[in-house]
Amino acid sequence: MSKFEQTKTCTNKPLRFATAAIHAGQEADPVTGALITPIYQTATYVLEELGKNRGYQYARTHNPTRTALEQCIAALENAKYGLASASGLAAASTVLNLLSAGDHVICGEDVYGGVYRLFERVFKRYNVSFTYVNARNVGEIERAVQPNTKLVWLESPTNPLLRLADLQAVSEITRHHNLIFVVDNTFATPYFQRPLELGADIVVHSTTKYISGHSDVIGGAIVTSNDALYEDLKFYQNAVGAVPGPFDCFLILRGAKTLSARLREHERNATAIAAFLEEHPSIETVYYPGLKSHPQHDLAKKQMSGFGGVVSCVVKGGLEAARDVVNGTQLFQLAESLGGVKSLICHPASMTHAPIPKEVREHCGIVDGLIRLSVGLEDAEDLIEDLEAVLPKANTASVKGEKKEVVHAG
Ligand SMILES: *Cc1c(COP(=O)(O)O)cnc(C)c1O
Secondary structure, three states: OOHHHHOOOOOOOOOOHHHHHHHOOOOOOOOOOOOOOOOOOOOEOOOOEOOEOOOOOEOOOOOHHHHHHHHHHHHHOOOOEEEEEOOHHHHHHHHHOOOOOOOEEEEEOOOOHHHHHHHHHHHHHHOOEEEEEOOOOHHHHHHOOOOOEEEEEEEOOOOOOOOOOOHHHHHHHHHHOOOEEEEEOOOOHHHHOOHHHHOOOEEEEEOOOOOOOOOOOOOEEEEEOOHHHHHHHHHHHHHHOOOOOHHHHHHHHHHHOOHHHHHHHHHHHHHHHHHHHHHOOOEEEEEOOOOOOOOOHHHHHHHOOOOOOEEEEEEOOHHHHHHHHHHHOOOOEEOOOOOOOOOEEEOOOOOOOOOOOHHHHHHOOOOOOEEEEEOOOOOHHHHHHHHHHHHHHHHHHHHHHHHHHHHHHO
């Protein structure tokens, strides 16, 4: 019997999403009856006698608070197994531990900057090679397959341009070539998209974002339904040791309980803000998969049940204008990260995507005027007023910027 089956749920039928978020892996504590999974703050566990434990031996390997979180996230992704890690990047590293020197990875060209850095600055040194592709074009993925390709790593929607990959179409290619298909599902969350159901083999999360949802903890997760992959990943989780502490697991599990309620509101606010920005004269482009103008809106409707809480836009006037906006907002706080109750604003080119060389960045559309909004759970009207107050200034700056260019051209 797998760990997952041992303590699955209090009922025997599969739980629907919101119910699973609150109940999966979270039966009352068997020792005390505590309603909420306690923080098992212990490094080790006493054996009943030599060779006989109660399923827990040493806390890097297992911790009951972590087990509850792992089972909950697995249930949300409709997966057999879940593994929690110390951060989203720890989850990514653990997955990359599946590879050996000489292996090749195909990766979406606009993945999270820290993932790109992990691949280029760490795993490349171990002679793992990477090809970056425009994952909107499935053919480009297939053309990048080499005899030594082992894994395909995609985000959908991507950060920060909210571009989509057709996950089902990609999974047909990865299955045909016997590749491990990994999807970073941080942006969509399992509430809006479940990549395993679309053919992915592994899903990774930065639980720092929507799953914990309150910007108060760093964490990551890996889920899979593949027995062999799970055994390997579980081995690397323990062997490498990048595990989250029990208090962090508790916080993430507390956040996860309200995932569906929060995500509905994040989406409602994001939709209102995307519509506002689309009408605004200082804005050149708005990126939000829920907009009819999004070039992959139909794909979004097909593979997602909602469009999330991140909206990106390009402000007219380039770097100068973008700087005025991100420095000017009062409610939208200038910070990296996303997915929390408080709205955040960020400038990807100089913040989250700074590790990516400028030519690569601009080639992927991460231009200097690009701003990313993580729309929080405040009142949408307040958020719109916050943006409205700073955007006209950006418009003036853009006029100044254009004039300057004319002078140079002359
Ligand atoms: C934040 C993020 C990560 C990295 O997660 P950490 O928890 O910060 O290590 C990976 N992928 C995406 C899409 C992210 O947003």
